[in-house]
Amino acid sequence: MPAIHPETEDERLTRILKRVRKIELITRGMVKETLGGAYHSRFKGQGIEFDDFREYQPGDDVRFLDWNVTARLNEPFVRKYIEERELTVMLVVDVSGSGEYSSQEDSKRERAAEVAAVFAFSAVQNQDKVGLILVSDQVEHYLPARKGSSHALRCLRDILNNTPKSRQTDLTPALDLALERVAHRALVVVVSDFFTPDQNWEKSLRALAAKHDVVAAQITDPCEWQLPDTGRVCLADPESGEQYIVNTSNPEVRRRYAERLSDRQESLNKMLRKNAVERLDVRTNDDYVPALKAYFRSRKRRKRG
Numbered sequence: 462m463p464a465i466h467p468e469t470e471d472e473r474l475t476r477i478l479k480r481v482r483k484i485e486l487i488t489r490g491m492v493k494e495t496l497g498g499a500y501h502s503r504f505k506g507q508g509i510e511f512d513d514f515r516e517y518q519p520g521d522d523v524r525f526l527d528w529n530v531t532a533r534l535n536e537p538f539v540r541k542y543i544e545e546r547e548l549t550v551m552l553v554v555d556v557s558g559s560g561e562y563s564s565q566e567d568s569k570r571e572r573a574a575e576v577a578a579v580f581a582f583s584a585v586q587n588q589d590k591v592g593l594i595l596v597s598d599q600v601e602h603y604l605p606a607r608k609g610s611s612h613a614l615r616c617l618r619d620i621l622n623n624t625p626k627s628r629q630t631d632l633t634p635a636l637d638l639a640l641e642r643v644a645h646r647a648l649v650v651v652v653s654d655f656f657t658p659d660q661n662w663e664k665s666l667r668a669l670a671a672k673h674d675v676v677a678a679q680i681t682d683p684c685e686w687q688l689p690d691t692g693r694v695c696l697a698d699p700e701s702g703e704q705y706i707v708n709t710s711n712p713e714v715r716r717r718y719a720e721r722l723s724d725r726q727e728s729l730n731k732m733l734r735k736n737a738v739e740r741l742d743v744r745t746n747d748d749y750v751p752a753l754k755a756y757f758r759s760r761k762r763r764k765r766g
Contacts, residue, residue, distance in 0.1 A: 477621050480571065484617060488578040492586055495750060499757035500583040514538045549606045550584040550591045551643050551673075552577045553635045554620050555653030557597040558628030558699035564684040565745040572745045573652045573680045574620040579753060580650050581613040592643075593619060596635035597627040603638065628700045630657045636665035640672065652678045654685075655729050656700075663732055670736045676756065677733055678741040686722065688715045 468476075492500070514530050517537035530538040554577055560570035567575070577593075584591040585608070592606030593616040602623055604616060632653065639649050649669060655677070669675055688709045697704045708714055733740050741756055743749045 474622075477618065480574075480621055481614065481618050484571075484575050484578050485582075485614065488575060488582050491750065492579060492582045496579060496583055496753055496757060497586045499754055501587050514540060548584070548587070548589040549643055549645065549647040550580055550589055551594065551606060551639050551647055551649045552580060552591065552616060552620075553594045553596060553632070553639060553649060553651045553653075555597070555630060555632070555651075555655075556595045556601055556620070556623050556625045557630040558625075559630065559654055559656050560680075562682055562685070562699060563745065564682050567745050569654055569680045569682055569745060571621070572743060572749075573678075574617055576678050576680065576741075576743055576749060576753075577620055577650065577652050578613070578617050580648075581616050582610075583757075585610050585613050591616060594635045594638055595619065595623050595625070596632060597625045598629035598631035598634070599627055600634045600638055601625045601627075603642075605642070628702075630700060632657065632662040633665045636662060636669050640665070640669045643673065647673045649673045649675045650678060651675065652680060654680050660728065660732055663736070666732075666738065667736050670738050675736075675738045676741060677738050678743055679729075680743050680745070682745045686719075688718045690715070 514527060515538065517526065517531075517539050521539050525539040527538050527540050554573055556570065560573060561568055563569065563571075581591045588608065590606035590608050591613055593602070593604040594600060595602040602619055604612075604619060630653070632651065636651075639647075643649070666675070688707070690710055692710050693706060693708050695704055696707050730740065739756060739759070741749070741752045743752065
């Protein structure tokens with residue numbers, strides 16, 4: 462049997478850069494052809510800075526009629542505002558150990574990078590800022606929000622290239638940092654499998670969602686949703702390293718696994734709904750574009766605090 466040589470740092474960097482380029486090509490085209498306009502219509506701001514008055518035109522929002530000017534000039538006039546265009550998109554990406562799992566061509570980390578890139582390049586096309594927080598059970602990396610394609614590409618490279626100090630998951634530190642560092646209205650995209658040991662991060666999520674528009678992009682692999690019937694197998698927890706011998710041929714074992722996973726998912730869904738956080742379901746074997754289009758085109762807006 463031939464010896465297996467570990468990947469050198471140069472080989473690893475070359476592989477990552479190739480992956481970055483591939484994701485860039487995929488997502489840039491997708492944004493330009495399919496998602497960019499939907500993103501713009503979803504997040505186009507109604508400015509808050511008064512600019513001038515102008516005559517009313519059919520289709521104008523009657524809420525902006527200025528009755529004093531209208532009465533004085535005997536013609537309907539509306540208040541004109543400078544459109545509040547700039548939005549910050551803050552990407553919070555889970556880089557804990559469970560993201561390395563893959564039964565498909567892409568690992569969950571790679572699919573997470575692709576989804577994050579869609580939001581990043583949508584922001585670039587819309588002249589918005591994009592920033593990045595990588596999290597395990599601690600903040601692994603923070604990149605302040607800036608504009609431009611080169612900055613979006615750096616976010617993408619950092620997601621794929623980061624070697625986390627911890628393999629555990631706790632979203633609290635990243636959510637708290639996003640709340641602390643992002644002062645104005647923002648879209649915060651939390652990209653994770655949400656396989657956390659508990660939901661002790663709900664308080665931080667609630668505070669963040671009260672101020673910003675938060676979306677949870679859940680990245681999962683199809684093989685995580687049910688145990689295959691393959692006899693006795695050794696299962697390893699990618700975050701704790703613990704190993705378990707499981708008889709997957711036992712129907713009761715498979716049933717309990719599916720039931721436990723269903724309960725955990727329902728608990729997550731309930732928490733997100735309670736805090737007005739929309740969830741995107743992204744599987745490593747499925748096309749995620751329809752879910753993103755549906756989200757971008759949604760006109761529901763939460764009342765901000």
